[in-house]
Amino acid sequence: MEAGARSRKETPKDVPTHPAHEAFKHAPRIGSGWVAFAGTYMVIAGLLNLIWGITALAKKDYFIDGGLVWSSLGTWGWVAVLIAAVQIIAGALLFARKVGGVIMAIVITMCGMLVNFLSIGAYPVWSIVAIVCNALVLWAVTVHGEDFD
Numbered sequence: 001m002e003a004g005a006r007s008r009k010e011t012p013k014d015v016p017t018h019p020a021h022e023a024f025k026h027a028p029r030i031g032s033g034w035v036a037f038a039g040t041y042m043v044i045a046g047l048l049n050l051i052w053g054i055t056a057l058a059k060k061d062y063f064i065d066g067g068l069v070w071s072s073l074g075t076w077g078w079v080a081v082l083i084a085a086v087q088i089i090a091g092a093l094l095f096a097r098k099v100g101g102v103i104m105a106i107v108i109t110m111c112g113m114l115v116n117f118l119s120i121g122a123y124p125v126w127s128i129v130a131i132v133c134n135a136l137v138l139w140a141v142t143v144h145g146e147d148f149d
Contacts, residue, residue, distance in 0.1 A: 038140035039094035045133040046087030053080030
């Protein structure tokens with residue numbers, strides 16, 4: 001047998017590992033890319049809701065006020081701004097790999113989806129984009145929940 005070749009009798013403990021594997025063996029676990037995806041999209045969804053809310057408060061002529069399912073455009077503007085602030089905070093907690101970020105992300109993405117669904121008549125394209133962003137965050141956080149401390 002050649003030098004460095006493995007025999008069939010070697011057990012996995014006897015098999016040498018790659019030096020790079022040994023170097024990073026005790027390094028802190030970063031987690032999957034889905035966690036970064038969820039944090040990034042949470043911040044993006046928060047920014048979209050922030051822009052939507054500020055626009056609803058400042059430039060009412062961009063929206064169809066009669067297209068809302070419930071309440072006024074000003075009310076939904078403030079609700080969107082508040083949800084956006086919490087979404088951005090939750091995104092930061094997701095980047096820090098905190099379980100509180102997961103809980104906030106689940107609750108806030110569902111609230112964000114509700115706000116955008118109820119305001120879909122006023123500005124359909126923007127609401128659909130925000131709903132998709134929130135749905136992707138919800139999926140990523142629930143599927144990869146084991147990556148959080």
